[in-house]
Amino acid sequence: MTERPMDRAEIGVGLVGYRFMGRAHSNAYRQVARFFDVDPVPRMVALCGRNEAAVRDAARRLGWEGYETNYERLLEREDVQLIDISSAGDTHCEFAVAALEAGKHVLCEKPLANSLDEARRMVEAARRAGTVNMVCHNYRRVPAVRLAKRLVKEGRLGEIRHWRAVYLQDWLLDPEAPLTWRLRRETGGAGPLADLGSHLVDLAHYLVGPIAEVIGTAETFVRERPLPSGDRTGEVTVNEAAAFLARFENGAIGTFEVSPLVPGRKAHEYFEINGSRGSIAFDLERMNELQVYFEDEGPYTGGFRRILVTEPEHPYMEGWWPPGHTIGYEHTFVHTVKDLLDGIRAGESPAPTFEDGLRCQAVIDAVERSLGERGWVSTGRNPV
Numbered sequence: 001m002t003e004r005p006m007d008r009a010e011i012g013v014g015l016v017g018y019r020f021m022g023r024a025h026s027n028a029y030r031q032v033a034r035f036f037d038v039d040p041v042p043r044m045v046a047l048c049g050r051n052e053a054a055v056r057d058a059a060r061r062l063g064w065e066g067y068e069t070n071y072e073r074l075l076e077r078e079d080v081q082l083i084d085i086s087s088a089g090d091t092h093c094e095f096a097v098a099a100l101e102a103g104k105h106v107l108c109e110k111p112l113a114n115s116l117d118e119a120r121r122m123v124e125a126a127r128r129a130g131t132v133n134m135v136c137h138n139y140r141r142v143p144a145v146r147l148a149k150r151l152v153k154e155g156r157l158g159e160i161r162h163w164r165a166v167y168l169q170d171w172l173l174d175p176e177a178p179l180t181w182r183l184r185r186e187t188g189g190a191g192p193l194a195d196l197g198s199h200l201v202d203l204a205h206y207l208v209g210p211i212a213e214v215i216g217t218a219e220t221f222v223r224e225r226p227l228p229s230g231d232r233t234g235e236v237t238v239n240e241a242a243a244f245l246a247r248f249e250n251g252a253i254g255t256f257e258v259s260p261l262v263p264g265r266k267a268h269e270y271f272e273i274n275g276s277r278g279s280i281a282f283d284l285e286r287m288n289e290l291q292v293y294f295e296d297e298g299p300y301t302g303g304f305r306r307i308l309v310t311e312p313e314h315p316y317m318e319g320w321w322p323p324g325h326t327i328g329y330e331h332t333f334v335h336t337v338k339d340l341l342d343g344i345r346a347g348e349s350p351a352p353t354f355e356d357g358l359r360c361q362a363v364i365d366a367v368e369r370s371l372g373e374r375g376w377v378s379t380g381r382n383p384v
Ligand code: SOE
Pocket: 020, 169, 195, 196, 199, 260
């Protein structure tokens, strides 16, 4: 259970889902008040899942006071004011709209929705509710990514011209890797284009600005995979890998590539930004570092160099360890929850909000349309 510093208020949390993301979010609620001065302090009231034995066990292991097996029941609880949706993509819209209608604050895992229509319904519900909403795009809250944002904003790179991003993994390389919910259109939406691509689009929107138009290509290399039960195979109904070009509203141009079928790449989320006066590059597998190059350093000692982003002056780092002591993947969720709690205190939804999630969905949707039309597609000037 989270300990509450005496002088701070509490907020009851109900979390749906207890697998990869559920575990990451649980850890964040447990840790946040121990390292940051948040107010309110999260109280881990209930974990929610359908399988009673499994959710009971997960609640105990992850530090929740109790559990619920029925989502409606979770929403009825007056000791829960914040709902965290870390379940599969096809549940996001229904769960988020119901939570907002019940007057709760909502944190929703990415991608916000499985379709543009769902994302719009979620934004409308959020506007009606007036509570705080946020999409969990945790990579915005890597200290090195925050530093990149600051350098762009300060004009250290000059006019931004190029964005180049990939998110490559290898978990689908094995043709015997099971047909999970992420590989079926009805549950996984646009598949890896949304699962991995939404992270890149969110980062591009954050660091460069709105994407105006796109043109994409995509492929499914392994069309049949064993069902999780193991006794039969089923069809993969999403594109397994995708790439697209983009033009930003500010005139920059960009490339994006996502694939979970790349030998040797584990979590190779990499982006590079090139401006008229400098460049920066980030790789998630070396997440405590930011590569920078500044033209004004001149040719004699200039060149790409590495900033180790662990100084107390760097974003979020004052909460952690002395300089040089690196942080990891799980910390990005602690930072997300910290900013969410600050937002709840201020009565303002922290970015990325559901509206940002809708803008991101509009890009994914435009890429999918471009695959059918085999041409450039506008993201729609104002999807929000
Ligand atoms: C699987 O591709 C996955 O777990 C994504 O769903 C996450 O969003 C990404 O951060 C890591 O990879």
